[in-house]
Amino acid sequence: MTEKFVFESEHDFLHKLEELVKGGVKPKDIEIRAPHPVHDAEEILDMKPSIVRTFALVGGLAGAATGYLFTSLTALDWVLPVGNKPIVGIPPYTVIAFELMVLFGGLSAFLGFLVGSRMPAVRTVISNDEFVDSFEIHVRKG
């Protein structure tokens, strides 16, 4: 069973949320809906850091590593000495490594967002469930 509270103002919503958490309701039993990000609500609910960070870090590192390895290994695969320049040139390859770091990091962060937010939420897409302009608190009981 779920108890639902609806508020028009952010202030009343936060006040009720704080009251519920102080009153012993576990944050995991509370679901909220908000028309815009409410950073204080995240603090009250003491939420864990988002997994998007991990996805971005892993993606970024993988992108940078790919950039360096891809350019270096292809240069070593067919050695082409030009003007006594190094076969594996770190400064020019850094440009490519940087771009791939951003590309992989950004796409991976987006993937992390989809995974972490359980989106696309097909049921919501096809249902009449809407993103409303009110602050809601849903408390799961029992």
Place this chain on the structure above:
Amino acid sequence: MTHKTAPVPAAAGHPASEARLQIERDVISAMQKPGLAYWALVGFCAMVFVVCLLGAWAWQIYKGIGVGGQQNPVGWGIYIVNFVFWVGIAHSGTLISAVLFLFRSKFRASFNRAAEAMTVIAVMCAGMYPLIHLGRAWYFFWLLPYPNQRLLWTNFKSPLEWDVFAVSTYLTISVVFFYVGLIPDFAIVKRYTKGFSRHVYSALSLGWVGSKRQWRNYNMLYALLAGFAAPLVLSVHSVVSWDFAMGLVPGWHTTIFAPYFVAGAIFSGCAMVLTLCIPMRKIQKLERVMPIDHFEKLAKTMLFTSMIVGYAYIVEFLLAYYSGNVYEFGIFADRATGHYKYQYWGMVFCNMIVPLPLFIKRLRRSLAYLFITSIFVNIGMWLERFVIIITSLSKEFVPYAWGTYRPQPVEISITIGTFAFFFMMFLLFAKFLPVVAITEKKEEVH
């Protein structure tokens, strides 16, 4: 919007709630079914795009690249000028959305959506030009990093190859950033639409309802994308500048190029945002969500970057003089007094002189004045790229090899066609997507 629109919900009682709903109503009403005049304008742009760009490009492919004015010694004509111009325009979109987000600037919320759309469209325009410039556009895949039939890879030490990575990464990340910002707004638009459109917006919103899990991950993603995009924007235009600066051509081979190009990109981008947003504000009746204060702040950014660009114009001469290199100084003297002196002084006038009156507060708050200034800056920044590219190539080291370049009708036609494509896409954006970030605007309400 060509779909049925549900009745706008009646305002709730609380003042904050009323203010939030007012923002929704203002932005959604801008998406109402466009009138005949609007469609006529879109149709005109589409026609110019097809005739001037596709038609002229087809003619160029049929006859060969020689129909353009590019030949020795000027092998890079206005196709490359346009490429750099459009990449520059794109940059301010990312600046406004990403950099101002990181600085927590409030005025970004009025412009960020339009600026991001401008970025995506401008990168598309920029992306066309290397293909058009190739001549045999169907061999574009030679640019991509893959081993050819002799198992030889592309040269990763070449700035032109960096460009492939930089511009394609920039396009991808800009599209992701644009789309992510739109997700909550798609969910709002879903509420206001009926029928087929509702299904489309619902699918695009990916089932967004504003839950704690969604907002937490969304905030983190947005901040990270802004963090990725801010250095990306600096890197992309630096890489574009290195297309020139890595060469030994006089007038190009200088370390000032990367910061100079980045400042110029932000400058031209701010001008284009003004060019697009001032009429859009009027036509779409967005006065409430796009206050004059925010335009004034954008005008200040434009003025500041104008001064950086102006400083770079002066310092370039000093660097050339101080280098003691006869070729280097020769090219700069030639820019100011030679064959292309009108373009050079036009550039100085548009980019250094015209923005200076923006020091006066009254002018910064006059949208008509800002609009006219922005048009001058757009022209000035196009001329800047023309001056940099064409003058340096036309007079390199050996006087015997000097020559001049004049854009031919095919090149001019393709250039006009890209502008038509740009405005056509922007007009479509302004009717099918929310032009102001609704949830961000709501965040300002307390």
